[in-house]
Amino acid sequence: xxxxxxADALVASxxxxxxxxxxxxxxxxxxxxADESAMRQTIGAxxxxxxxxxxxxxxxxxxxxxxxxxLAERLRTAxxxxxxxxxxxxxxxxxxxxxxxxxxxxxxxxxxxxxAAPEEPAIVSRMADAARSAAAIRARxxxxxxxxxx
Numbered sequence: 001x002x003x004x005x006x007a008d009a010l011v012a013s014x015x016x017x018x019x020x021x022x023x024x025x026x027x028x029x030x031x032x033x034a035d036e037s038a039m040r041q042t043i044g045a046x047x048x049x050x051x052x053x054x055x056x057x058x059x060x061x062x063x064x065x066x067x068x069x070x071l072a073e074r075l076r077t078a079x080x081x082x083x084x085x086x087x088x089x090x091x092x093x094x095x096x097x098x099x100x101x102x103x104x105x106x107x108x109x110x111x112x113x114x115x116a117a118p119e120e121p122a123i124v125s126r127m128a129d130a131a132r133s134a135a136a137i138r139a140r141x142x143x144x145x146x147x148x149x150x
Contacts, residue, residue, distance in 0.1 A: 103131040
């Protein structure tokens with residue numbers, strides 16, 4: 001009988017140890033399942049953020065392409081305007097040179113006409129005034145062009 005009692009006590013203690021071990025393992029499994037669900041949520045959020053980032057990158061690429069095309073068009077337009085402006089400046093310089101030649105010729109002819117026709121001093125005076133005005137305009141234009149070139 002004592003052997004049976006000892007064997008029963010030993011079986012009871014082993015059952016208690018088994019129950020405690022099972023309880024500890026059940027708690028660990030619960031924690032692992034909680035961690036697994038948190039990891040699944042984290043992975044889901046990460047996948048969602050990655051998709052959003054990929055869409056944003058695609059949108060930025062489209063915007064960059066639009067900006068590049070717009071900038072290229074504006075540069076071409078600016079180059080055309082610069083070429084037009086340069087040709088207009090050259091044409092203006094040619095006109096100013098012609099005016100200077102006319103004024104030079106008028107100043108040479110004006111004294112001869114003044115000697116030949118003393119009755120028209122007002123015309124000679126006006127021609128001289130026009131010559132001085134043209135020379136002043138030419139000088140100012142030359143200064144402006146030098147300022148723009150610098």
